[in-house]
Amino acid sequence: MEIIVKQVRLLKNGPANETIFILGPTGRGKTTLVANLLSERSRFVIFDAKNDYYPEFFGGDVAEVSTVEAFAEALQNGQDRIIFRVASVDEAADELLDSALGYLNAFQFANIEANPDFPGIAVSLDELNRFAETHSCPQQLREEIERGRDYKITKIFGAQWFNSIPTWMRSSFSEIYTFQYSESIGLKRLEDYGLPADEVKALPPYVCLHTGKNGVEKIRLVPSPGETKRQHANKTGEEITA
Ligand SMILES: Nc1ncnc2c1ncn2[C@@H]1O[C@H](COP(=O)(O)OP(=O)(O)OP(=O)(O)O)[C@@H](O)[C@H]1O
Numbered sequence: 001m002e003i004i005v006k007q008v009r010l011l012k013n014g015p016a017n018e019t020i021f022i023l024g025p026t027g028r029g030k031t032t033l034v035a036n037l038l039s040e041r042s043r044f045v046i047f048d049a050k051n052d053y054y055p056e057f058f059g060g061d062v063a064e065v066s067t068v069e070a071f072a073e074a075l076q077n078g079q080d081r082i083i084f085r086v087a088s089v090d091e092a093a094d095e096l097l098d099s100a101l102g103y104l105n106a107f108q109f110a111n112i113e114a115n116p117d118f119p120g121i122a123v124s125l126d127e128l129n130r131f132a133e134t135h136s137c138p139q140q141l142r143e144e145i146e147r148g149r150d151y152k153i154t155k156i157f158g159a160q161w162f163n164s165i166p167t168w169m170r171s172s173f174s175e176i177y178t179f180q181y182s183e184s185i186g187l188k189r190l191e192d193y194g195l196p197a198d199e200v201k202a203l204p205p206y207v208c209l210h211t212g213k214n215g216v217e218k219i220r221l222v223p224s225p226g227e228t229k230r231q232h233a234n235k236t237g238e239e240i241t242a
């Protein structure tokens with residue numbers, strides 16, 4: 001068929017809404033992948049509900065906060081990389097996340113309005129299932145997912161379950177990494193993204209299927225030389241000899 005070329009004016013400038021979703025059961029390497037994706041970014045906020053992340057992984061110069069006030073102060077001081085510790089079992093965690101995201105959205109929006117070149121930021125939430133379910137999602141999280149591009153906010157989510165991710169949220173994902181997954185409703189939904197259930201079910205640890213701009217690819221994640229040792233030594237505070 002002949003292709004007709006038609007010029008269009010652009011409604012919006014800039015990149016597409018970016019939401020990266022990482023799926024898999026415990027221990028398969030989700031958090032490790034999130035940390036590695038973030039380490040390539042110059043500005044990020046990690047909402048850490050399990051005390052998984054530590055500044056040394058990112059080469060230091062990372063602010064650690066646990067209140068919205070301290071978070072706001074860190075952003076205002078130009079701190080580009082922040083770990084926000086939230087207690088996942090705490091009922092107040094939802095409210096804390098909502099206020100923090102609300103502040104971040106407003107902060108980005110005000111700065112971008114004043115200076116269109118104001119840099120973007122990545123927000124990571126490793127326990128998406130803890131905060132968002134089929135019929136519930138903190139309001140500011142929804143705002144950020146639906147309008148993240150306006151705030152130049154990239155989102156990186158980790159979750160163990162795909163069946164309970166709301167449909168509107170699923171349809172916003174621009175990239176999915178899935179480790180081994182076996183729950184049947186989620187598997188069926190992954191097929192909508194071109195991720196074959198049989199392959200997803202059979203993935204070995206630290207191997208994932210990725211779908212994004214370039215279609216589906218299989219990725220094996222291997223530790224860089226010397227990395228495992230340094231990481232453990234830092235986390236426990238003692239040297240581990242291999
Ligand atoms: N590519 C890899 N090669 C070797 N070990 C890895 C790899 N990725 C992660 N690990 C190790 O496996 C363990 C689990 O990794 P990680 O915490 O990233 O998993 P997770 O999927 O986030 O688990 P959870 O759901 O419990 O949070 C860690 O000890 C981590 O160092």
Ligand SMILES: [Mg+2]
Binds near residue numbers: 031032126
């Ligand atoms: Mg994890």
